[in-house]
Amino acid sequence: KQEVTQIPAALSVPEGENLVLNCSFTDSAIYNLQWFRQDPGKGLTSLLLIQSSQREQTSGRLNASLDKSSGRSTLYIAASQPGDSATYLCAVPYAGGTSYGKLTFGQGTILTVHP
């Protein structure tokens, strides 16, 4: 059974800092890994999707890396802003090697960026 862990559970930083969020998974037989952002009481917004054949994916100030062999992904946020405050979730598809569309989520990292 795939298990996804995110560290830290919560992070509070001053505006302008560069920061790293971590995601680890137990079964490396994944097709991809997806990072989401969730604002309080709201839906999930997809940030980045890294295919298993890729090592990095970038979008603006966000950079996500994937190391399948070690079962790890990191989300790097450059020059953080108060508007980045949210819960960040990583998710991987079902680890059975079939595309049944089941995502396993980590518990999330609650990020607070204060002015």
Place this chain on the structure above:
Amino acid sequence: EAQVTQNPRYLITVTGKKLTVTCSQNMNHEYMSWYRQDPGLGLRQIYYSMNVEVTDKGDVPEGYKVSRKEKRNFPLILESPSPNQTSLYFCASSRTGFGYTFGSGTRLTVV
């Protein structure tokens, strides 16, 4: 605009009164899923569908039903809701089954 639309956004109901939460996507996606999100438990999959008339159970299917009669719609049915089904529910869809678009969520309270 490409999106997944859930209705209603908020719902308060009483124990045992059947309800349906609707989900519709306009992206012609094959895959659709339902999740519930609870404090301390995170997001857990309830049911998923790979195509019309093809559905299967996720991690927490008890007390829920789904149907996929049309590609764009995937309603979640609670035949006899109980207080332990109070939660935040999300519908999601994907073209390939790998990258997902989520709806805005339905906050359900069962009293």
